Amino acid sequence: MTTRDALMAQLWPVSRRYLASYVLFNQAVADHLGMHPTDVQCLNLLTLEDGPVTTGRIAELTGLTSGSATRLVDRLEKAGLVARQRDDADRRRVLVAVLPEALERFGEVWRSLGADWAAVLDEDSEAELAFLLRHMNRTVELSHRQIARLAGEDSQRLP
Amino acid sequence: MTTRDALMAQLWPVSRRYLASYVLFNQAVADHLGMHPTDVQCLNLLTLEDGPVTTGRIAELTGLTSGSATRLVDRLEKAGLVARQRDDADRRRVLVAVLPEALERFGEVWRSLGADWAAVLDEDSEAELAFLLRHMNRTVELSHRQIARLAGEDSQRLP
DNA sequence: GAGAAATGCCTGCGTAGCGCAACTATTAAT
DNA sequence: ATTAATAGTTGCGCTACGCAGGCATTTCTC
Numbered sequence: 001m002t003t004r005d006a007l008m009a010q011l012w013p014v015s016r017r018y019l020a021s022y023v024l025f026n027q028a029v030a031d032h033l034g035m036h037p038t039d040v041q042c043l044n045l046l047t048l049e050d051g052p053v054t055t056g057r058i059a060e061l062t063g064l065t066s067g068s069a070t071r072l073v074d075r076l077e078k079a080g081l082v083a084r085q086r087d088d089a090d091r092r093r094v095l096v097a098v099l100p101e102a103l104e105r106f107g108e109v110w111r112s113l114g115a116d117w118a119a120v121l122d123e124d125s126e127a128e129l130a131f132l133l134r135h136m137n138r139t140v141e142l143s144h145r146q147i148a149r150l151a152g153e154d155s156q157r158l159p
Numbered sequence: 160m161t162t163r164d165a166l167m168a169q170l171w172p173v174s175r176r177y178l179a180s181y182v183l184f185n186q187a188v189a190d191h192l193g194m195h196p197t198d199v200q201c202l203n204l205l206t207l208e209d210g211p212v213t214t215g216r217i218a219e220l221t222g223l224t225s226g227s228a229t230r231l232v233d234r235l236e237k238a239g240l241v242a243r244q245r246d247d248a249d250r251r252r253v254l255v256a257v258l259p260e261a262l263e264r265f266g267e268v269w270r271s272l273g274a275d276w277a278a279v280l281d282e283d284s285e286a287e288l289a290f291l292l293r294h295m296n297r298t299v300e301l302s303h304r305q306i307a308r309l310a311g312e313d314s315q316r317l318p
Numbered sequence: 319g320a321g322a323a324a325t326g327c328c329t330g331c332g333t334a335g336c337g338c339a340a341c342t343a344t345t346a347a348t
Numbered sequence: 349a350t351t352a353a354t355a356g357t358t359g360c361g362c363t364a365c366g367c368a369g370g371c372a373t374t375t376c377t378c
Contacts, residue, residue: 007288008277011295015276016203018295021302022181023200024222028306036335037182045179048172056355063183068336070357075335092344092355113305117174118167120297128290129166131283135291136170136177138279143180146272147187195364215326227365229328234364251326251373 029109035079038062042072043081043102052085052095063147081105188268194238197221201231202240202261211244211254240264 030037045061046053053061059069073096076082081102087093121129189196204220205212212220218228232255235241240261246252280288
């Protein structure tokens with residue numbers, strides 16, 4: 001077995017642990033903030049978008065149905081983290097904007113977590129960081145393709 | 160701003176997308192298998208352990224309460240994916256073993272997904288793969304520390 | 319070695335997120 | 349002008365989850 005094969009053999013279980021850790025981490029952050037994991041995921045995604053986002057887009061981003069997305073926005077609005085606003089251009093649509101308070105509450109938690117995270121990366125060279133950045137971007141794209149394929153195969157079951 | 164700072168500045172939002180993608184991916188796999196995300200997460204963790212695991216250990220691994228872990232094992236057992244067995248050494252304990260059928264069902268899905276994943280890594284050098292392996296191991300450890308800290312801070316709220 | 323404390327798992331109950339389907343309001347198509 | 353499509357909301361049923369209490373078993377303490 002080549003060195004490369006040995007590395008790949010190790011990477012497979014480790015990446016599964018890695019995935020599991022992320023799920024648990026997301027849950028821990030949610031518990032810490034007294035929120036549901038879905039709400040944390042949603043706010044995370046919202047702050048990555050530029051500008052307000054429609055409820056339908058939130059349903060896409062989170063993978064929820066439109067009804068559940070409405071309830072999700074209800075919860076976030078009730079918690080004072082986002083604000084609803086009718087779109088004047090298309091009065092069917094509702095724009096959801098993240099409020100500064102949400103950024104504060106998230107920022108507070110992520111400052112300390114981000115500091116630890118940055119400390120880990122401090123050990124790495126610029127070339128390694130550049131590789132990591134490229135790898136993450138590729139993996140995000142791969143995830144999207146795989147999610148689409150999984151969903152596509154599901155719908156093929158019921159023609 | 161140095162090149163290094165620029166890389167770090169890019170890595171932060173990308174890693175957040177990365178995290179979000181993983182959550183969605185987990186959900187997609189669960190939907191595809193007709194299971195709940197928690198159940199998928201549990202089976203993923205179980206297959207990473209060597210040998211049968213107690214219900215209490217499952218509660219630890221998944222972050223659930225003991226009651227919820229019992230229900231989780233109930234579902235997996237009912238689905239024919241795991242088997243319960245009393246521990247003869249300590250008859251309070253229940254050992255949960257993953258059945259071959261679970262490995263088959265998971266293997267089927269993960270073979271194709273793993274192939275795409277391996278294809279992405281094929282572009283990388285051995286040194287890059289070695290770095291990735293090391294990075295993932297460090298990140299898993301970091302997650303554990305951060306999860307413990309988040310949980311610890313929570314418990315400090317109510318002394 | 320007997321009673322107390324701790325451990326491991328299970329069960330009843332209330333809460334709440336989610337999908338589904340039906341409904342309203344607005345815009346686009348014919 | 350009528351019909352169809354789109355965006356969002358709401359009622360309903362299901363089920364995972366936490367919590368608290370309970371039972372069986374083991375370990376501690378005297």
